[in-house]
Amino acid sequence: xxxxxxxxxxxxxxxxxxxxxxxxxxxxxxxxxxxxxxxxxxxxxxxxxxxxxxxxxxxxxxxxxxxxxxxxxxxxxxxxxxxxxxxxxxxxxxxxxxxxxxxxxxxxxxxxxxxxxxxxxxxxxxxxxxxxxxxxxxxxxxxxxxxxxxxxxxxxxxxxxxxxxxxxxxxxxxxxxxxxxxxxxxxxxxxxxxxxxxxxxxxxxxxxxxxxxxxxxxxxxxxxxxxxxxxxxxxxxxxxxxxxxxxxxxxxxxxxxxxxxxxxxxxxxxxxxxxxxxxxxxxxxxxxxxxxxxxxxxxxxxxxxxxxxxxxxxxxxxxxxxxxxxxxxxxxxx
Ligand SMILES: NC(=O)c1ccc[n+]([C@@H]2O[C@H](COP(=O)([O-])OP(=O)(O)OC[C@H]3O[C@@H](n4cnc5c(N)ncnc54)[C@H](OP(=O)(O)O)[C@@H]3O)[C@@H](O)[C@H]2O)c1
Numbered sequence: 001x002x003x004x005x006x007x008x009x010x011x012x013x014x015x016x017x018x019x020x021x022x023x024x025x026x027x028x029x030x031x032x033x034x035x036x037x038x039x040x041x042x043x044x045x046x047x048x049x050x051x052x053x054x055x056x057x058x059x060x061x062x063x064x065x066x067x068x069x070x071x072x073x074x075x076x077x078x079x080x081x082x083x084x085x086x087x088x089x090x091x092x093x094x095x096x097x098x099x100x101x102x103x104x105x106x107x108x109x110x111x112x113x114x115x116x117x118x119x120x121x122x123x124x125x126x127x128x129x130x131x132x133x134x135x136x137x138x139x140x141x142x143x144x145x146x147x148x149x150x151x152x153x154x155x156x157x158x159x160x161x162x163x164x165x166x167x168x169x170x171x172x173x174x175x176x177x178x179x180x181x182x183x184x185x186x187x188x189x190x191x192x193x194x195x196x197x198x199x200x201x202x203x204x205x206x207x208x209x210x211x212x213x214x215x216x217x218x219x220x221x222x223x224x225x226x227x228x229x230x231x232x233x234x235x236x237x238x239x240x241x242x243x244x245x246x247x248x249x250x251x252x253x254x255x256x257x258x259x260x261x262x263x264x265x266x267x268x269x270x271x272x273x274x275x276x277x278x279x280x281x282x283x284x285x286x287x288x289x290x291x292x293x294x295x296x297x298x299x300x301x302x303x304x305x306x307x308x309x310x311x312x313x314x315x316x317x318x319x320x321x322x323x324x325x326x327x328x329x330x331x332x333x334x
Contacts, residue, residue, distance in 0.1 A: 001019065001020060001021070001022040001093055001094040001095050002017065002018075002019065002093075002094040002328045003017075003018060003019065003020035003060055003092060003093040003094060004016070004017060004018075004060070004061065004062075004092035004093075004304065004307050005017075005018040005019075005020055005060070006046075006047060006060075006061065009047065009048055009049030010047070010048065010049075011047075012047075012308040012311045012312050012315075013308065014047065015047065015307050015308050015311060017304070017305060017307070020060055020093055022093075022094075022095050023058060023090060023093065023095060023096060023097045024097070025071060025073065025097045026097070027073060027074070028074060028099055028100060028101070029074075029097040029098060029099055029100060030069050030070075030071065030072045030074070030076075030077060030083070030097065030098055030099075030100050030103055031069075031070045031071040031072075031095055031096075031097055032065065032067040032068065032069055032070060032083060032085075032095065032096055032097070032098055032103070033067050033068045033070050033094070033095055033334060034065045034066075034067040034091060034093065034094060034095065034096055034327040034328075035065075035066050035067045035068065035112035035116075035326070035327055035330060036065065036066050036067075036112040036113045036115070036116035036301075036324055036325065036326050036327055036330070037062050037064060037065040037066075037091040037092060037116050037324070037325050037327060038063075038064045038065075038091075038116045038117055038119070038120060038121070038149070038322050038323070038324055038325075039310055039311065039314050039322070039323040039324070039325065040063050040064070040120050040149070041238070041240075041314070042063060042267065043061050043062070043063070043311070043314075044311060044314065044315055046061055047061065047311065053088060053089040054088055054267060054268050056088075057087075057088030057089040057090070058087075058088070058089035058090030058093070058096070058097075059089060060089055060090045060091075060092050060093050060096075061089070061091070061092045062087065062089065062090055062091020062092035062093070062096070063086065063087060063088075063089070063091055063119075063120050063267065064084075064085070064086055064087065064091055064116060064118075064119035064120045065084070065085065065087060065091040065096060065098075065116055065119075065327070066082070066083070066084040066085075066106060066112045066113075066115035066116040066118075067082070067083065067084075067096070067112070067327070068080060068081070068082055068083075068334055069081045069082075069083055069103075070095065070334065072100060074100040076100040076101075076103070077100065077103065077105075079334075080334065081105065082105070082106035082112075082115070083098075083103040083104060083105060083106055084103075084104050084106050084115040084116060084118050084119055085098045085102050085103040085104055085119055085278075086098075086102055086119040086120060086123060086266070086274065086278070087102075088267065092304075092307070092325075094327065094328040094329070099271055099274075099275070101271070101275040101278070101279075102271075102274055102275060102278055104118075104119075104278060104282055104286065107286065107289045107290050108290070109290065110289065110296065112326075112330075113298055113301050113324045113326065114296045114298055115296070116322075116324050117149070117296035117297065117298050117321070117322035117324055118289075118296050120149065120150075120266070121148075121149035121150050121152070121153040121296075121297075121321075121322060122153045122157075122281065122285075122296075123266060123274075123277060123278065123281060124150045124153070124237060124266055125150050125151075125153035125154035125157050126153075126157060126277065126280075126281045126285070127237075127264060127266060127277055128150075128154060128213050128235045128237055128264075129154065129157050129158065129161065129213075130280070131277070132233075132235045132262050132264055133211045133213070133233050133235050133262075134210075134211075134233050134260065135161070135163075135210075135211060135233075136210070137161065137162035137163075138162060138163070138164050139163055139164065139209075139210040139211055140163065140164055140165035140166075140167070140204055140207075140209040140210050140211075140229075141158050141163050141165070141166055141167070141209055141210065141211045141212075141213065142167045142168075142169070142196075142200060142209045142211070142212045142213070142224075142227055143155060143158070143166065143167070143168045143169070143184075143213045144168075144169050144212075144213065144214050144215050144216045144220060145169070145170070145215040145216060145238070145240060146168030146169055146170050146175075146179045146184060146187070147168070147170040147171075147175035147178060147179050147319075147320045147321070148215065148319075148321075149297070149319070149321055149322040149323075150215065150237070150238075151168065151170075151179070151213075151215070152179070152182055152297040152320070152321045152322075153296075153297070154213055155168060155179055155182045155183045155184055156182055156183055156294050156295070157285070157294075158183065159182070159183030160285075160288060160293055160294065164185075165185050165186065165203065165204065165209070166183055166184045166185050166186070167184065167185070167186045167187070167188065167199070167200060167203060167209065168180075168184040168186075168187050168188070169187075169188045169189075169190045169196055170187065170188075170189065170190070171189065171190060171191050171317065172189060172191070173189055173192075174320075175189075175320055176188075176189055178320045179320075182297070186199070186203050188200075195223060196220075196223055196227070197223040197226045197227050200227040201226075201227075204229070207229050208226075208227055208228050208229035208230075208232060208257075209227055209228060209229060209232065210228075210229055210231075210232055210233065211232065211233050211234070211235070212224050212227060212228055212232070212233075212234040212235070213234075213235050213237070214234060214235065214236045214237070214238070215236075215237055215238030215239075215240055216238070216239075216240045216241050217236065217238070217239035217240065217241050217242060217243065217245075218239070218241050218242050218243070218244060218245045218246065219241040219242075220241070221245045221249055221250075222248070222249065222250045225250055225251075225253040225254065225257075225259065226250075226253065228253070228257060228259055229257070230257050230258060231257070231258050231259075231260075232257060232259055232260070233259070233260040233261075233262070234259065234260070234261045234262070235262055235263070235264070236261070236262070236263040237263065237264060237265070296321075296322065297320070297321025297322060298321060298322050298324050299318075299319040299320050299321040299322060299323055300313060300319065300323055300324070301324045301325070301326060302323070302324070302325045302326070303325070303326050303330075304325055304326060304327050304328055304330075306325075307325060310323055310325050
């Protein structure tokens, strides 16, 4: 089959259009003709050789896609059904396999490009807000990298779930205006604000926020702990500024404020865990995509031949929401 292939680990020049073996579905899997796929920070790390696929997964890049079912031995879907889903790898190929229990029927009014923007961003955001955070209706939340794919999903989930105060941080006023339009009640441009903690303190009347959703890591550690309320929870799902807090890491607040700090990734979770998460997300929120209360946020769509430019765009932090790629033969039928 046609595929984006990685010549060797490194820069964008190593992403080439080539051929790869067509995947063969296992007994619990579907074979899907990929129509669109989403880009993720993890793809950049994998391209650079810093994020190998879990054992047993395709070594082609790509963690999410939308497409058309070609084969399903499980009897869950029929040939021609449109699906979207999370894959352990292989979304950059012309075809990919996906566990039938991980494939989500595509809401009718979504395009393939919009549907491919759902799996990673929305399931990561859903995992953060529900199984991980101790989120309660009326809570106040602080979301970092709020204009990212995950951030734009999390803002909307917080809004429909009744969060009272939604503070988002981002790196430009343009992104600030955008996240406000999605539901942030307050925005902080971290490039022009000395301390986001001072803003959080002022916004919350000194109480701090109930939940911090962090994707940045070390450089925000101390301010994050200060920004949390008593019994607050911080969920760490990304480490955009590195993995070690080098000095003066304040851990006193963990004791004095009885803080909960949790981290997680989605990719290395078991098949059962993902199935359960996907089913709960589908049941609770999929219909809100039908009504328009929730919207996949697509910033820019690239053609698969422009995969290098797509990676460059994401890596340059230009996007507000998701970067999507139309796969091979996008305009042709099955
Ligand atoms: N744990 C999981 O299961 C899981 C799953 C998916 C994604 N993630 C993580 O979630 C985060 C968002 O992913 P995504 O694909 O949605 O990202 P994305 O759309 O590529 O957006 C990331 C944004 O983060 C901001 N950023 C980058 N470096 C930064 C830094 N050093 N300090 C502060 N802000 C920085 C930039 O926006 P500004 O212009 O605002 O700076 C950038 O546009 C990433 O950390 C990713 O690894 C985790």
